[in-house]
Amino acid sequence: MAPTSKTNRVTIKTVAADAGVSVAAVSKVLRDAYGVSDALRARVQASMEKLNYRPHAGARAMRGRTYTLGILLPDMRNPFFADILAGVNEALERTQYQTMIGVSRSAETIEMSLIDSMIDRQMDGLIMIGPRMPPETAEAVSTRIPTAVVGYHVPQLATLDTANNDDVAGAAQVVRHLATNGYRRITMVTLAVPTKNVVVTVQRERGYREAMKERGLAQHINIVPADQTAREVQTAVRHLLESRHRPEALFCWTDMVALHALSVAKDLGLSVPGDLAIVGYDNTIYCDLAQNSLTSVDQSGQVLGLQAARLLIERIDGRQQGDHFVVSPRLVVRGSSRPRPS
Amino acid sequence: MAPTSKTNRVTIKTVAADAGVSVAAVSKVLRDAYGVSDALRARVQASMEKLNYRPHAGARAMRGRTYTLGILLPDMRNPFFADILAGVNEALERTQYQTMIGVSRSAETIEMSLIDSMIDRQMDGLIMIGPRMPPETAEAVSTRIPTAVVGYHVPQLATLDTANNDDVAGAAQVVRHLATNGYRRITMVTLAVPTKNVVVTVQRERGYREAMKERGLAQHINIVPADQTAREVQTAVRHLLESRHRPEALFCWTDMVALHALSVAKDLGLSVPGDLAIVGYDNTIYCDLAQNSLTSVDQSGQVLGLQAARLLIERIDGRQQGDHFVVSPRLVVRGSSRPRPS
DNA sequence: CTGATCGTGTAGAACGGTATACGTAGAACG
DNA sequence: CGTTCTACGTATACCGTTCTACACGATCAG
The missing domain is CATH 1.10.260.40 (lambda repressor-like DNA-binding domains)
Known part of the structure; x- marks a missing residue:
């Protein structure tokens, strides 16, 4: 009882x-x-x-609003999401709204069941961060509950709002930077997901591809997919670094992957950036540690979170058309991509 | 609308x-x-x-249960908490229960307001992870809502359940390991919180102190507090490593601090473990990366989370006495604490 | 002076479940 | 054969809010 x-x-x-x-x-x-x-x-x-x-929130939920927003997170381990959450909290500081977080462990089934339970709990709105679902599903969700999404490219939709960095531009910056520093065989390590254009990784792949062509490196284009788990990532990278035509540089779709790449490189006795340059994405706190000194793309997670929350509240308050916020990514250069010794 | x-x-x-x-x-x-x-x-x-x-969860909340458990997290950045959450999820997999996470950013005021809002939302129970509040407050909370707590030592209380590792033993293992490997000036970096015996850091400090005495190193006992933020930690460590009697080894109360210590050491041109051994606590995923290779204490976050959830459900179902689960910590030795060259 | 308007407050029906009290039929029992 | 018990269903009060409809007195326009 x-x-x-x-x-x-x-x-x-x-x-x-x-x-x-x-x-x-x-x-x-x-x-x-x-x-x-x-x-x-x-x-x-x-x-x-x-x-x-x-x-009493329950009683309130019977008729009016709950003043609670649901936040859907793919996982707890990526420190980038902490930045986004900080931004959301900042936006809500002066409002009545509270947040409740659900972790989907990157699985679409868990994602959907979490959304259902958020709706059951009468959340006033939903912020989805890097969801895995196809855009039709996202649209369906947004008809059931006011929705804002971070790291998901659906600017054509009017039923939900988005906050993104320009992933194509970010990836292109990385490639140009590496090319300028003398690297030619630049391989991208991406996430193994069904290829949907809405996902950030696919956008980054596009930016990578375009910039490689732009710099006349089309013949070196190589995109290697790896799953989210530590083991998968490490074996994929190891396989790559032990191959006959070892890449000169790795562009990893997210910092976590880059950190694993650093680890594998060190294990294999390769020096970074002497034998191999490595670049990540998200500019999380770990990049700045001296043992990593990882060049990365800053996409201002805090700003994205803040804007997503702001847009969501606007929509809850009645806005009908879609609003799509985009921030410009900024390359933060560190030791892991210093100019190549010729 | x-x-x-x-x-x-x-x-x-x-x-x-x-x-x-x-x-x-x-x-x-x-x-x-x-x-x-x-x-x-x-x-x-x-x-x-x-x-x-x-x-409809709201309607349900009016009379019966909501089948929702609140989880209180100090912050999003410590990957150790992800392990705990994984355990909680595992325990709830076959039940009707869902979880909602709140992040207190290590502030007692936010902590309390989150607890209030969890109670307003008629959560059936509450799992608090490493809370900052004094034990009287924790007891007060537990009279308002069934409560289980992880990383908080209050075995004397009957109104709430706990899941802990033996922090005293874990810290002692670290000191003994370092002493055996030839380190004598072992300094502990701890968290700057009001000294309450319930907090894990204080327990670890005790284990450190006792083991130092046991190994005849009482005169080298040195406990340095630092705040949670990256900057605070780095300046504290830097100050320590630049002092005249630089420690031979650092025992950091959590891995994040140890990672910062590694960074500072590298910045100062110190080799690890040649000039300085470093040991962390929690054995998070980062320890295993080659660039860190950090010796750490594994306290099985997953098991702690699982047990906490189990205990909480038992209590919701009517148990009145307190139940207190304790797991033995296990030292995982890696490169950062290899035997000292004499 | 009359009716309309305005500002302020109240009464009471929802909302979607839960839980208690109770009705009923058939079985078991003496 | 009457009584008690058991198993299964139903009727309905109740939970704590929100919100619509309305009451009432004061002010104002004509």
């Missing part, structure tokens, strides 16, 4: 009685609704304070 | 009508309650399936 301690919960009725007004009046004060005098408001607020009243 | 689309929501009434039974009967099936025949159950379940019915 869950001890709901029904004995003496302070409800809206208690407050109303204490303040000597009707329940409806208290509700109005709570919702900041029209038709309350300053005097009444003050009286009610004093009572709420005194009784330490807190509205 | 949030589109609550009241038009055609499938409720328990719809299901009851479709199955040709009463609302109460459907509710019984939902709750797996006593007094339903197999035939009725089957019929109702078929209807629910057909109509794609999903119970």
